[in-house]
Amino acid sequence: MHEVSLVHALFDQVDRAIAPHGSKAVRILKVRIGDLAGVDAELFATAFDGCRSERGYVAAALELVTEPAVWRCAECGAEIVAGSVLRCRSCDGEARLAAGGDLILDRIELEVADV
């Protein structure tokens, strides 16, 4: 289950991003999981719950947003329906994944003593 390593990678990024702000009181982490990112949202959430206290983020809530896969023709840009043959119906161009392939930390909400 690679979700545990990914959760540790998430906390590594959070550690670095919040370091200049002098607080570890993260309230919300917003993470985007693409349908073809190779990550199971439920397992990711379970791994998050299992790891957050050891990483010092006991009060952090995880907000997961899933992103559908969108395939487009690399030549003409026409959308190619996921699940169909990955060639463009109009120009026979090759498909490329336009969205839904990534696992992204979008936003951190942090509580600080004084700004």
Add this chain to the structure above:
Amino acid sequence: MCDVCGCGDPHKVTLEVHASLLSDNDREAAHLREHFVGSGVLALNIMGSPGSGKTALLEATSRALAGRLRLAAVSGDLATSLDAERLSAAGVFSAPITTGSACHLDAAMVHHALHEGSLAAAVRGCDVFFIENVGNLVCPAIYDLGQAANVVVLSVTEGVDKPLKYPVMFRKADLVVLTKVDLLPHLPGVSVSVIRENLARVMPSARAIEVSATSGVGVSAFLDWLDARRASSKRA
């Protein structure tokens, strides 16, 4: 101060990050890629289910090449160095990566292996470096290891539906090697054309070759692919 929702809370700071959780791995992989390309080595990430025939394909490749290309490999497994021993016996300079509980290789593990013993020197002096991943059709797919191409090994005994069930793995494949084709007469429910149709639904540039490591059928097609990849990476 929070200016996202407009509440103006002075104790709330919002940081917009928009970065991939794999960015540390990707940085390490870029470093490895630079090293492989700079040494003129074709690095390949060999993935597939446990028992799909990854090691057997590399053994058959080494036998068929008969010394024409210099080969090196690392083999990732949760336990044992059995695959690395098999590859060494087949004439491939080989080292194990024992992952313990990790279900995949990441770029840091490959980098670490290159700093052990004489693997780095062997890789610098080789033509093709095979990174034989942990047997698993799920987790290895998302980790860049600095390879020039991904090869997914799929045995016909796994049935026709695996491309549809594991789309992330096949999306990343540059080549699928269908192995154990000598067993097709014993598999009435398995049709290579159906596997190819399913690959076309998940693999943008669907390319598959049929191989039997036992009989040697199709191994030459894999060698041709290796030669073509080596030639195109030299031109790049």
